[in-house]
Amino acid sequence: MQVSHAKEDSRERFLAATEKLFVEYGYKGTTIRSICAEANTSLAILNRNWPSKEALFTEMLKRHFDPLHKLQNQLLSEVQDHSAKPKFSKVIAAFFKPAFRSIDTSGDQRTSVYSRALIDPSHEIKTIVARLIDQTRSHLIDLVRKALPNYDRRQIFILMNLVFGAYVYPQAFGHQLASAMNV
Numbered sequence: 001m002q003v004s005h006a007k008e009d010s011r012e013r014f015l016a017a018t019e020k021l022f023v024e025y026g027y028k029g030t031t032i033r034s035i036c037a038e039a040n041t042s043l044a045i046l047n048r049n050w051p052s053k054e055a056l057f058t059e060m061l062k063r064h065f066d067p068l069h070k071l072q073n074q075l076l077s078e079v080q081d082h083s084a085k086p087k088f089s090k091v092i093a094a095f096f097k098p099a100f101r102s103i104d105t106s107g108d109q110r111t112s113v114y115s116r117a118l119i120d121p122s123h124e125i126k127t128i129v130a131r132l133i134d135q136t137r138s139h140l141i142d143l144v145r146k147a148l149p150n151y152d153r154r155q156i157f158i159l160m161n162l163v164f165g166a167y168v169y170p171q172a173f174g175h176q177l178a179s180a181m182n183v
Contacts (some may be wrong), residue, residue: 010039010041010049011049013041014035014041014045014050014056015056015059017035017038017039018035018037018056018057019060019113021038022113022120023040023113025080026116026121026125027057027124027125028079032046032053032056045165053124054124054128058165060113061125061132064117065114065129065132065133068114069132069133069135071097071098071101072139073136073139075094075095075097075098076136076139077139078094078144079091080146082101084101084146086143086146088147088148089149091147092163095140096167099167115167115168115171115172118164118172119168120170141156141160144156144160168182
């Protein structure tokens with residue numbers, strides 16, 4: 001029993017270290033060795049838990065994406081169930097309500113990890129994120145198309161970039177502005 005607690009503790013330390021380093025350095029700048037150093041444990045133990053850096057990052061990101069997406073899909077389904085042509089504002093509110101609930105100004109990494117993942121330029125993170133967001137993205141876009149039937153794909157793309165940019169940018173870079181403003 002003690003061994004499984006030790007194994008779970010080291011897994012948790014690796015995941016926490018990965019989160020911290022990823023937010024600061026991104027995927028390319030976060031090495032397996034730096035994760036081991038931050039977690040204060042060995043490369044051999046990390047390799048017993050994850051076969052690759054991508055597998056470690058997938059698990060770490062799932063911890064942030066899955067609970068948020070579950071709530072988002074639930075709320076989006078409620079909007080969908082109430083109207084054949086939902087209001088755009090209700091669709092956006094349903095999507096962002098769980099995200100805003102998870103914002104924590106006490107230094108918690110949840111929103112920072114999520115936002116960093118959405119803007120990280122590495123191919124590996126883009127691939128992981130695409131898999132993790134596919135169902136929620138499809139649900140959201142389907143409802144946006146129903147809410148805005150006169151908008152074409154390009155207009156929806158521009159609109160959603162504006163909406164997501166207003167959320168992701170402050171989460172990913174707001175600490176710099178907050179620091180400059182002494183907040």
